[in-house]
Amino acid sequence: xxxxxxxxxxxxxxxxxxxxxxxLTHGRIAGISGIAGGLVQRATSDRAWRIAFLAGLTAAGAVxxxxxxxxxxxxxxxxxAIAVAGLLVGFGTRLGNGCxxxxxxxxxxxxxxxxxxxxxxxMATGAxxxxxxxxxx
Amino acid sequence: MTxxxxxxxxxxxxxxxxxxxxxxxxxxxxxxxxxxxxxxDPVSGWDPSLAxxxxxxxxVYAVAYAVIRRRARPWFDAQFHVPVRADIDAPLVAGxxxxxxxxxxxxxxxxxxxxxxxxxxxxxxxxxxxxxxxMYLRHRLADLR
Numbered sequence: 001x002x003x004x005x006x007x008x009x010x011x012x013x014x015x016x017x018x019x020x021x022x023x024l025t026h027g028r029i030a031g032i033s034g035i036a037g038g039l040v041q042r043a044t045s046d047r048a049w050r051i052a053f054l055a056g057l058t059a060a061g062a063v064x065x066x067x068x069x070x071x072x073x074x075x076x077x078x079x080x081a082i083a084v085a086g087l088l089v090g091f092g093t094r095l096g097n098g099c100x101x102x103x104x105x106x107x108x109x110x111x112x113x114x115x116x117x118x119x120x121x122x123m124a125t126g127a128x129x130x131x132x133x134x135x136x137x
Numbered sequence: 138m139t140x141x142x143x144x145x146x147x148x149x150x151x152x153x154x155x156x157x158x159x160x161x162x163x164x165x166x167x168x169x170x171x172x173x174x175x176x177x178d179p180v181s182g183w184d185p186s187l188a189x190x191x192x193x194x195x196x197v198y199a200v201a202y203a204v205i206r207r208r209a210r211p212w213f214d215a216q217f218h219v220p221v222r223a224d225i226d227a228p229l230v231a232g233x234x235x236x237x238x239x240x241x242x243x244x245x246x247x248x249x250x251x252x253x254x255x256x257x258x259x260x261x262x263x264x265x266x267x268x269x270x271x272m273y274l275r276h277r278l279a280d281l282r
Contacts, residue, residue, distance in 0.1 A: 004166060004186045011165020012193020018158030019194070020201030025150040027211035027218050030158060032248040033236075037272045042280075052148040054251065056155025061255030064163040072253050073169030075260035076244045085243025086250070086264040088235050090271025093247060096232020097220075100246040101158075103233070104191060109199035110219070117225050122237030123177075129241030130177035 019105055022053065031102020032057075033093030077133065096122075147213035159252045165190040168253045170244025177241050 019030035026049050028035075035050045064071050075082055093099040096118055098107065103122075107115020166172045167190060175184035210216055240246050245253065245264050253261035 004184075005189055008165045008186050008189035009193040011161040011163070011167070012190040012195075013197050014157050014161030014164060015190065016161075016194040016197025016201065018154045018156070018161060019198050020205065021150065021157060022154040023202065023211065023217070024205050024208075025147065025154070025212045027214045027216060029219060030154065032158075032246075032251065033272070036247060036251070036269065037276070040269050040273045041276050048144075048148055049151040052151035053155035053158075056152035056157075057159040057248065057251055058155075058255035059152070060156050060159025060163060061168070061252035064160075064168070064252070065256040068163060069256075071163045071166070071168055072256035072258050072261075073171055073244075075258070076170045076174050077242065079260055079263055082243045082245075082260050082264050083267045085239040085245065086267025087271040087274075088239030088242065089245070089247060089250070089264075090239075090268035090273075091275045092232045092235030092237070092239060092271075094232070094272045094275035096229050096234075096236055098233075099236060099248075100240075101248055105194040105198055106202075107220075108191070109195045109202050112220065113223055114220070114225060114229055118229055118233040121230055121233035122240060125234045125237030126177045126241035127179065127237075129238045130174050130244075131180050131241075133242055134174065134178050134181060 015105060019101070029102055029106045031098050031106060033099040034097070034102050037094050143213065150213070158248065162249050162252050167249045168256065173240070173244040
């Protein structure tokens with residue numbers, strides 16, 4: 001079994017490759033919140049590539065459930081907290097124009113100042129929340 | 138290539154990009170909320186290994202970005218759609234802060250949430266439905282302005 005460090009690096013390289021392929025073929029930033037958010041926006045004309053990309057993403061999850069089931073982890077909080085987390089993630093990523101992929105992977109690679117500020121901010125609030133939630137539950 | 142053939146090729150490449158991205162999330166450990174929490178919470182037994190996910194992704198994408206942006210246009214579009222803004226405004230910081238709270242609470246960000254939901258996690262499915270609702274809410278509020 002390869003170490004978790006190596007798998008993290010390898011997985012990261014795959015994420016970077018998928019993002020690079022989307023830029024090369026469609027000229028788009030592989031920001032998952034932006035891609036998904038475009039589908040729940042009324043004035044979106046370019047739905048097809050978004051649906052295709054998300055279909056590929058879900059296919060990877062479906063395959064993982066069969067070949068690597070341990071990779072799909074169990075929830076760490078009660079369902080109500082997970083629902084609140086989802087609402088915050090959805091609202092926050094659209095307000096701030098990106099998440100771990102768009103601001104993180106793509107933004108940091110492009111040396112975007114906006115993305116650097118966003119990453120520093122969500123890492124900080126994420127750490128504070130994880131620490132507090134761990135103490136309270 | 139015919140117009141429809143080119144369209145199918147374009148969508149096929151978008152799907153392949155999504156598959157590579159999703160496989161990376163699975164292999165790296167990002168679809169395990171317990172590991173995300175272990176990464177974000179340095180107080181109780183910190184697991185910093187997930188920092189290598191970002192390192193690997195940025196190493197590949199930074200080089201690819203520099204090479205690809207030398208092209209006049211991408212394969213299946215007339216132009217690149219890359220953000221150009223450089224201003225730091227309140228919505229950017231507030232949005233990132235709110236996203237971080239949700240991330241630290243549930244241990245899922247958008248990509249891993251979708252992949253885990255597709256992988257049969259019912260809690261991740263609840264997360265994704267709530268996430269889409271949150272996105273919709275943000276868009277509707279923006280429309281009211």
